[in-house]
Amino acid sequence: MLRLSKLTDYAVVVLARLEAEGGLQTAPGLAVATGIAEPTVAKVLKNLAHAGLVEGLRGARGGYRLARPLSAMPLSEVICAIDGPIALTACVDGASGSCETETICPVRGRWDKVNEAIRTALSDITLADLAPPTASSCRRLTLPASPAHLPAE
Amino acid sequence: MLRLSKLTDYAVVVLARLEAEGGLQTAPGLAVATGIAEPTVAKVLKNLAHAGLVEGLRGARGGYRLARPLSAMPLSEVICAIDGPIALTACVDGASGSCETETICPVRGRWDKVNEAIRTALSDITLADLAPPTASSCRRLTLPASPAHLPAE
DNA sequence: CCGAAAGAGGACAAGACCGGTCCGCTTTAA
DNA sequence: TTAAAGCGGACCGGTCTTGTCCTCTTTCGG
Numbered sequence: 140m141l142r143l144s145k146l147t148d149y150a151v152v153v154l155a156r157l158e159a160e161g162g163l164q165t166a167p168g169l170a171v172a173t174g175i176a177e178p179t180v181a182k183v184l185k186n187l188a189h190a191g192l193v194e195g196l197r198g199a200r201g202g203y204r205l206a207r208p209l210s211a212m213p214l215s216e217v218i219c220a221i222d223g224p225i226a227l228t229a230c231v232d233g234a235s236g237s238c239e240t241e242t243i244c245p246v247r248g249r250w251d252k253v254n255e256a257i258r259t260a261l262s263d264i265t266l267a268d269l270a271p272p273t274a275s276s277c278r279r280l281t282l283p284a285s286p287a288h289l290p291a292e
Numbered sequence: 293m294l295r296l297s298k299l300t301d302y303a304v305v306v307l308a309r310l311e312a313e314g315g316l317q318t319a320p321g322l323a324v325a326t327g328i329a330e331p332t333v334a335k336v337l338k339n340l341a342h343a344g345l346v347e348g349l350r351g352a353r354g355g356y357r358l359a360r361p362l363s364a365m366p367l368s369e370v371i372c373a374i375d376g377p378i379a380l381t382a383c384v385d386g387a388s389g390s391c392e393t394e395t396i397c398p399v400r401g402r403w404d405k406v407n408e409a410i411r412t413a414l415s416d417i418t419l420a421d422l423a424p425p426t427a428s429s430c431r432r433l434t435l436p437a438s439p440a441h442l443p444a445e
Numbered sequence: 446c447c448g449a450a451a452g453a454g455g456a457c458a459a460g461a462c463c464g465g466t467c468c469g470c471t472t473t474a475a
Numbered sequence: 476t477t478a479a480a481g482c483g484g485a486c487c488g489g490t491c492t493t494g495t496c497c498t499c500t501t502t503c504g505g
Contacts, residue, residue, distance in 0.1 A: 351502025
C-alpha cells in the first residue's frame with residue numbers, strides 16, 4: 140500500500156487548475172472545472188490555505204489564489220497540508236507514549252532514517268513536475284457523481 | 293499519513309528476531325519472543341514466505357528460516373510482501389481502467405515519477421539498517437493483544 | 446503405521462479511519 | 476443591507492485494516 144489519501148490527489152488537481160487558469164478562482168468554480176464535488180474542493184482548499192499554499196480571500200468576489208508558483212511547491216508540503224506530517228510509523232521523532240516498549244525496542248529510532256529518506260524524495264519533486272503548465276485540468280480516479288467505486292490494486 | 297501497515301512493522305520485528313536468533317524457529321516461538329500474538333505472527337510469516345523472504349518448513353519440527361541475511365533484504369521487498377506493491381495512487385504503471393478519464397488526465401503518468409522516487413528510497417534501505425544485529429527483539433506500537441495474556445498458551 | 450506438531454490457506458467479525466457532506470458564522474463587495 | 480464566498484467544525488456512512496479462528500496438509504517421532 141503506502142497509499143496517500145484521495146484528498147491529496149484532489150489537491151494536486153485543484154492546484155494544477157489554479158495555476159493553469161491563474162488569478163482568483165472560487166471554490167464552486169474550481170469544482171465545476173475539475174469535476175470534483177464542491178464540498179470536497181472546499182475542504183481541500185481550506186486545508187491548503189491553512190498550510191499557506193493558497194491564499195483565501197473572503198467576502199463577495201472572494202476566492203482562492205496560489206501563494207506560490209507550482210514550481211516552488213514541493214509535493215511533500217501538499218501531503219503535509221492534507222494528510223499531516225509524513226511518517227511511516229507511529230514511532231516518529233519525539234512521539235513518545237505511543238509504544239509501551241519503546242525504551243527497550245531495538246528498532247526504536249531506526250524508522251527515522253526511512254522517514255527522512257521518503258521526505259527527501261518527496262521534497263525533490265515539485266507540483267510543476269506533476270502538472271504540466273498548459274494542461275487543462277480534469278478529474279481523476281473517480282467520476283464526480285458516480286458512487287465512489289475505486290478498483291485499486 | 294503515508295502510513296504503512298502495522299503488519300509491516302511486525303514483519304520487521306519478526307525478521308530481526310529471526311536473524312538475531314538464527315536457525316529454524318517456529319511461529320509460536322517467535323510469538324513468545326516478540327510479544328506479538330501468535331496468529332498475527334503466523335500471518336506475517338505466511339506472507340513473508342510467500343514473497344520468498346523466509347523459508348517455511350512444514351511438518352513436525354518445522355519452522356521458519358531466513359532466506360537471505362537482512363543486509364540483503366531491502367525494506368521495499370518487505371513492504372511489498374505485506375502491503376502489496378508500492379504505489380501512492382491508483383493510477384500506477386499499467387493500471388488501466390481504474391480511472392475513467394485517464395486518457396485526458398494531465399497528471400496521467402506523472403505520479404510514476406513519485407512512485408519511482410519512493411521505491412528507490414526504500415530499496416536503498418535494508419533491514420540490517422533497521423535491526424541492529426545483536427538486538428534482542430521486542431514488540432512495538434501496541435501490546436500483543438487486548439487479552440492480557442502473553443501468547444504463552 | 447499412527448498420532449502429534451507445525452505450516453498453509455482462507456474466512457470472518459470488529460474496529461479504526463477516511464471520505465464526503467452539511468451546518469452555521471463571518472467577512473466583504475455591490 | 477444583502478448576497479456571495481470563505482471559515483470552521485461536526486457528522487455519518489463506507490471501506491479497509493486488524494486480528495482471530497478453523498480446517499487441511501505435511502512431516503517427524505514413537
